[in-house]
Amino acid sequence: MPEFGPATSVRRTPRTAVRAATAVAVVLALAAGGTYLAEAGPFAPGSEDLDPAALAQARAFLDDWAAGRLPSAAARTTSPGRAREVLRNFTTGLDIGKPKLTAAEPAEAEGGAVQVPFTAKMPVTGLGTWTYRSELPVRKQDDGRWKVDWSLPLVHPRLSATKRFHLRREEPRVPEVTDRRGVALSGEDLPSLRPVLTQLDGGGSAGPRGAIELVDRATGRVERTEASFGARSAAPTGRPVRTTLDAGWQSAAEKALAAKTGGKNAALVALRIDNGEILAMANSPASGFNRAVLGTYAPGSTWKIVTSGTLLLKDAVAPEDVVDCPKYLTVGKEFHNVETSEHRGATFLKDFTESCNTAFISLRGRLGDQELGDTARTYFGVGQEWHVGIPSYDGSVPVPRDQTEKAASMIGQGRLQANPLIMASVTATAVSGRFHQPSITRGNKDTTSTTPLPPKVVDQLRRLMRATVTDGTARVLSDLPGAIGAKTGTAEVSEEEPNNGWLVAYRGNVAVACVVEQGVTGGGSAGPVIRDLLAAVPTDPA
Structure with a gap:
């Protein structure tokens, strides 16, 4: 019997939507398949007398769980098969995104075991964060290795053989919504908008509501409510909400995802370059988690737009400079190019x-540890608070902890996190020189503060992206009319998962970004999606 039953609500959440939170959590596995610590934090003072191997195993378990590396987390326990099943059911059944697990001061327990208390902050997709405390027992095995002593209560103290958790969602009111020209938008005709429409202000909707409940496994009776989310809806105002969306672009985006992703999880955002207004926001599967604006993905090589901008800003490289591209480069771990390609004597262009990858990583010494993040924030607005009109994740570019992580950051891996909204905005900023806060409704508060890119850098970035279409990895767009520029990306997830495929592009006054989970390569997976979209809407929106 599964550990967690499906959610019940006025409208049942599709199984594919429930799986979305796991997919997004999995893409947080860091740095080209390597293992990096999630933000579990250092153990408090007083742990010096405990075996460091025990503490390391506890930390690694929490890190793997937080990053979505569930098979790896389970392998650190005394019951890997059962642990993997429970952790997976807990994540999917309760629609949990990226957990944050913070260890507290450990203590020695009975029989020489080590007990590690921790605080769990579990983001329930579209609702809020469920916070609770639990304890992690770690015990030395007969072979001398330390392992997490598996039991249900370590996941949550009230989880047991007779009690499970259950997610209940309540359907909010949906306001009347129109596109930029007043055309009515419907979740029935445009399924990707279903999770978005209820988040828009003006229609009397207070957003989604729900609760996590403790349920008796045998009877299904609700024993208690563990967490409640959302507020009661206000009375509808009767006024339609006018968005920046374009019905034609939205329809074309949804059709492109449906036709070209082969059923894989994917997301796409198209926006105007001159003002950041969102024209289309589409997801596959269409309903459920809005990965287009809430996803937390490694952006892979699409991030080389920002890396290149940082290098060009300080004249650390020029397009014609020779920057060798070998098959492999070792910086704490071995990095390689897609299909281990090499281009000896290549220019930076x-x-x-x-x-x-290896060429970009070889330039890491020309940048300070904070410079990539500073450029992302100062010129591209990444990591600042955006007021889009709906909930959004606005990116993170942490300062690397070591040279290996710095190398990974140069190619959009490590702890870097973005999504299609962020990367469409990055593309628009790169080719226009000015950041505009993305928006799906007009009149949103804007607290961002950025600096324009110098015209010389803008010209260089446009040249690099245009050449990627005419002579590089984005040739899938080369037969379309217009001076299209683009950048592909292949983001490694983990040793067990296929790569995510990315592609960002611009044409005229529109910037587009698409990610396809487990798409293997950007040109091969996201490329056909964007090609279909641009072919379907050959002119800029009014």
């Missing part, structure tokens, strides 16, 4: 168009 060639490195960009062929997306050479």
Whole structure:
């Protein structure tokens, strides 16, 4: 019997939507398949007398769980098969995104075990964060290795053989919504908008509501409510909400995802370059988790736009400079190019168009540890608070902890996090020189503060992206009319999962970004999606 039953609500959440939170959590596995610590934090003072191997195993378990590496987390326990099943059911059944697990001061327990208390902050997709405390027992095995002593209560103290958790959702009121020209938008005709429409102000909707309940496994009776989310809806105002969306672009985006992703999880955002207004926001599967604006993905080589901008801003490299592109480069771990390609004696322009990881990593010494993040925030607005008109995740570019992580950050891996909304905005900023806060409704508060890119850097970035279409990895767009520029990306997830595929592009006054989970390559997975979209809407929106 599964550990957690499906959610019940006025409208049942599709199983594919429930799986979305796991997919997004999994993409947080860091740095080209390597293992990096999630933000579990250091153990408090007083742990010096405990075996460091025990503490390391506890920390690694929490890190793997937080990052979505559930098979790895389970392998650190005394019951890997059962642990993997329970952790997976807990994540999917309760629609949990990226957990934050913070360890407290450990203590020695009975029989020489080590007990590690921790605080769990579990974001329930579309509702809020469920916070609770539990304890992690770690015990030395007969072979001398420390392992997490598996039991249901370590996941949550009230989880047991007779009690499970259950997610209940309540359907909010949906306001009347129109596109930028007043055309009515419906979740029936445009399924990707279903989770978005209820989040828009003006229709009397207070957003989604729900609760996590403790349920008797045998009878299904609710024993208690563990967490409640949302507020009661206000009375409808009767006024339609006018958005920046374009019905034609939205329809084309949804059709492109449906036709070209092969059923994989994917997301796409298209926005105006001159003002950041969102024209289309689509997801596959269409309903459920809005990964287009809430996803937390490693952006892979699409991030080389920001890396290149940072290098060009300080004249650390020029497009014609020779920057060798070998098959492999070792910086604490071995990095390689897609399909272990190499381009000996390549220029930086060639490195960009062929997306050479090793060339970009070789330039890491020309940047300070904070410079990539500073550029992302100062010029591209990434990591600042955005007021889009609906909930959004606005990116993170942490300062690397070591040279290996710095190398990974140069190619959009490590602890870097973005989503299609962020990368569409990055593309728009790169080719216009000015950041505009993305928006789906007009008149939103704007607290961002950015600096324009110098015209010389803008010209260089446009040249690099245009060459990627004419002579590089984005040739899938080369037969379309217009001076299209683009950048592909292949983001490694983990040793067990296929790569995510990315592609960002611009044409005229529109910037587009698409990610396809487990798409393997950007040109092969996200490329056909964007090609279909741009072919379907050959002109800029009014």
